[in-house]
Amino acid sequence: xxxxxxxxxxxxxxxxxxxxxxxxxxxxxxxxxxxxxxxxxxxxxxxxxxxxxxxxxxxxxxxxxxxxxxxxxxxxxxxxxxxxxxxxxxxxxxxxxxxxxxxxxxxxxxxxxxxxxxxxxxxxxxxxxxxxxxxxxxxxxxxxxxxxxxxxxxxxxxxxxxxxxxxxxxxxxxxxxxxxxxxxxxxxxxxxxxxxxxxxxxxxxxxxxxxxxxx
Amino acid sequence: xxxxxxxxxxxxxxxxxxxxxxxxxxxxxxxxxxxxxxxxxxxxxxxxxxxxxxxxxxxxxxxxxxxxxxxxxxxxxxxxxxxxxxxxxxxxxxxxxxxxxxxxxxxxxxxxxxxxxxxxxxxxxxxxxxxxxxxxxxxxxxxxxxxxxxxxxxxxxxxxxxxxxxxxxxxxxxxxxxxxxxxxxxxxxxxxxxxxxxxxxxxxxxxxxxxxxxx
DNA sequence: CAAATAGTGTCTCTAAGACATTATACT
DNA sequence: AGTATAATGTCTTAGAGACACTATTTG
Numbered sequence: 338x339x340x341x342x343x344x345x346x347x348x349x350x351x352x353x354x355x356x357x358x359x360x361x362x363x364x365x366x367x368x369x370x371x372x373x374x375x376x377x378x379x380x381x382x383x384x385x386x387x388x389x390x391x392x393x394x395x396x397x398x399x400x401x402x403x404x405x406x407x408x409x410x411x412x413x414x415x416x417x418x419x420x421x422x423x424x425x426x427x428x429x430x431x432x433x434x435x436x437x438x439x440x441x442x443x444x445x446x447x448x449x450x451x452x453x454x455x456x457x458x459x460x461x462x463x464x465x466x467x468x469x470x471x472x473x474x475x476x477x478x479x480x481x482x483x484x485x486x487x488x489x490x491x492x493x494x495x496x497x498x499x500x501x502x503x504x505x506x507x508x509x510x511x512x513x514x515x516x517x518x519x520x521x522x523x524x525x526x527x528x529x530x531x532x533x534x535x536x537x538x539x540x541x542x543x544x545x546x547x548x549x550x551x552x
Numbered sequence: 553x554x555x556x557x558x559x560x561x562x563x564x565x566x567x568x569x570x571x572x573x574x575x576x577x578x579x580x581x582x583x584x585x586x587x588x589x590x591x592x593x594x595x596x597x598x599x600x601x602x603x604x605x606x607x608x609x610x611x612x613x614x615x616x617x618x619x620x621x622x623x624x625x626x627x628x629x630x631x632x633x634x635x636x637x638x639x640x641x642x643x644x645x646x647x648x649x650x651x652x653x654x655x656x657x658x659x660x661x662x663x664x665x666x667x668x669x670x671x672x673x674x675x676x677x678x679x680x681x682x683x684x685x686x687x688x689x690x691x692x693x694x695x696x697x698x699x700x701x702x703x704x705x706x707x708x709x710x711x712x713x714x715x716x717x718x719x720x721x722x723x724x725x726x727x728x729x730x731x732x733x734x735x736x737x738x739x740x741x742x743x744x745x746x747x748x749x750x751x752x753x754x755x756x757x758x759x760x761x762x763x764x765x766x767x
Numbered sequence: 768c769a770a771a772t773a774g775t776g777t778c779t780c781t782a783a784g785a786c787a788t789t790a791t792a793c794t
Numbered sequence: 795a796g797t798a799t800a801a802t803g804t805c806t807t808a809g810a811g812a813c814a815c816t817a818t819t820t821g
Contacts, residue, residue: 343556344556344641346688348570354809381630387632388633389630389641391631406789413644415603416601416602416603417603418603424596426559458791488773490774505811505812506774506811507774510775511775522595526813527772527773529771529772530772530819531770531772531818531819532771532772532819534772703800704801705799705800720786721800721801721802722784722801723782723784725785726782727803743801744792744793744799745793745797745798746792747793747799747800748792748800749800
């Protein structure tokens, strides 16, 4: 009566490269779709993983060699139509990382020019991107696409690239200041062309993410 | 290697009774926790259910005798700690219904006075309530707690009861009008004490739900 | 000094919020 | 007429948005 279905976790690993959101894909080492580019994923290992998030974390560590600063459950995709082997479940997660922490293993693909992907991975990526774009307008999510320390201008560029709109500098800074989830890195400034900029980092404890609704 | 875990769907069936959100619970007919009040739930039936949403719909129909106007996936709760039988997965859903469509079978419990529930059902209910309260501030969700046709005053009361705050009548109506997802039921008015009120219903096709962020 | 980027200040105008007024039923 | 509720209008004010200005570096 139980006929337990195939149970996996899949991860949409997103990063910002050349000003555009990219998703990290890996070549599948096993059938079905052996050799195709697909989301990093794998079976849940009941003996090792205490829960689904832990399974996702393990998959990312083992297969993509990444420990992301932000990882969250996205949605569960389940049904008879998504895997040729039969009824299956994928507990999908999404993660944000700075490009630099990705090694050479994953292939980065712009999310707005997705190729055909195996299973329903195309739909999973779309759902994740939609979620990230939506949530970015009222949360600190885009911070996790940057290195641990960054300037406010870099942060604004990141928000703009994720949201796909231009933001007003003065207003953007007002809001970020209100949320006060950032702190100055004392004495640290960016190099570069014009006036050096103060570097900021996410305030230690403070892992709050959701704020007033609109950037 | 696959060791597929126990796979179930659970449903948080919410309604408004006496001005407060209530969750519908059923007595468990099987071990573990036989006889305890718990969320309507059951195994996924790969042969019958095309996907998880269909499984949730079937469970609600079979066990609670309800076909809810609004049903959505909430989150997946999985891990080794939630079921004495071992590693398990619950694809949790939540549904909103008008109190009248619930028969005598389910026990209604106020969500703010939850008793101890088996498994992690307490946490699941909390997550659902949090989601509904949050989403209600920028969506049409509360509509589904009302009968198919209702007055704007009743709708405002519903929003106020779900959100737990008082809303300004004039402003509330402005916003609802902007969204224009309701239509007047021609010639239909409420009875009662004072001036009769126009009855409204959700515009047929229009199943849009998310709008500007704030009621 | 010019160019480039960082950082702050000010003005306007929309829209949220509070409140008042009119409308229509029943007793 | 008095009461109760519906429906709409008006005024004030906070805040979003647009823009300008100042500050600090490099070449």
